[in-house]
Amino acid sequence: MREILCWVVFAYILAIVVRMVLSWFPSSGGLASDAERWLRTVTEPVLGPLRRAIPPVGSLDLSPLILLLFLQIIVMRVILGCSGPI
Numbered sequence: 001m002r003e004i005l006c007w008v009v010f011a012y013i014l015a016i017v018v019r020m021v022l023s024w025f026p027s028s029g030g031l032a033s034d035a036e037r038w039l040r041t042v043t044e045p046v047l048g049p050l051r052r053a054i055p056p057v058g059s060l061d062l063s064p065l066i067l068l069l070f071l072q073i074i075v076m077r078v079i080l081g082c083s084g085p086i
Helices: 002-022 030-053 063-079
Strands: none
Touching: 002 030, 002 063, 030 063
C-alpha cells in the first residue's frame, strides 16, 4: 500500500512539474492546450489555496515550488518512507 502511495505522490509531483514547464510557453491549442487544461484541473485544488496563503514575489509564483518541496521531503521521505529514485 505504501508503495502505491509513493507512486501516486510521484505522479502528482510530475503533474506539477509539467504544468510549470507548460506555463512558460504560450498555448496554441491542440494537445498541449488539452494537457495544460487537464493538469490545471488536477493541481489547482491544492495550488489555489496555497497561492492565496503565499502571495507571489514580484511576478514569481512560489506556490508550486513550496508544494514540491513539501511533497518531496515531508510526504515522500518522512511520512511514507519512500526510497530509491522517487
